[in-house]
Amino acid sequence: MSLPPPAVSRRRLHVRRIEVEGFLRDDGLYELDASLRDVKDVDYPIASGLRPAGEPVHLMRLRIVLDAGFTILDAYAISERVPYPGGCDTIGPAYRRLVGLNLVRGFRKTVGEMFRDVEGCTHISELLLSLPTAAIQTFATFRRDNEDVGEKPFQLDRCHALETTSETVRRYYPKWYRGREPRD
Structure with a gap:
């Protein structure tokens, strides 16, 4: 089943793409690589200058390493494209605090507490919320559900x-x- 056709003609203005890839490493651990990309279909004036249509306003990436019990062993976050260079792109190291958390036991609540307001990046924290179910899908590859x-x-x-x-x-x-x- 698909969405019904739009009731009124429209023009697209913005695209957000969230992608998560799951990997099995040769050492038996797992990795999730995730990205969030925001692109405007029109030129976009922001305080740091004009962002031309088609150029990412946001491009954030995460990589986490997991064991078979969904415990995060390593975490890395980077902001490649940001609206405020020198500001937005400095928060990545804060996400090392994910190490030791379990992706399927209270993860979303803990992320909300750890990285609320000025303690984190809204976009990276939002991207994190998609990781638990992506991890489950990655692990499900190896056994019938x-x-x-x-x-x-x-x-x-x-x-x-x-x-x-x-x-x-x-x-x-x-x-x-x-x-x-x-x-x-």
Whole structure:
């Protein structure tokens, strides 16, 4: 299913692209490389000068190294294109504080606390929020998502479709199906 056609003609002004790539390293660790790119379709005047159409206003990149338990072992952030050179591009080293965090246990909340307001870059912090599910997809490459490993699959009860009382779980994860609770 696609989005319906626009109801009124329109002209595109801005594109934001977020991309995350997952890698298995030769030493058995994992890496996620992520980027956020903002591009305007029109010339864009900003305090540091005119940004021509098609030239990135923002280009931020992250690389994190993970172990099999989703613990961050190394982190690197860089801002290649920024609206305020000499300001925006100096925050990268602050993101080394990610080392030791777990991507799937309270990560988004912790990132929000660690890098709120002037403690971080809005765009890098936003990019970080896409990493947990990208890591899960990277790790899922190596096993079937309904493989019985003895533990409740991570994705259950983390979205509406995979609530353990749902028909979807009954069909694809019968061991973990809890049935519908009677309603009063």
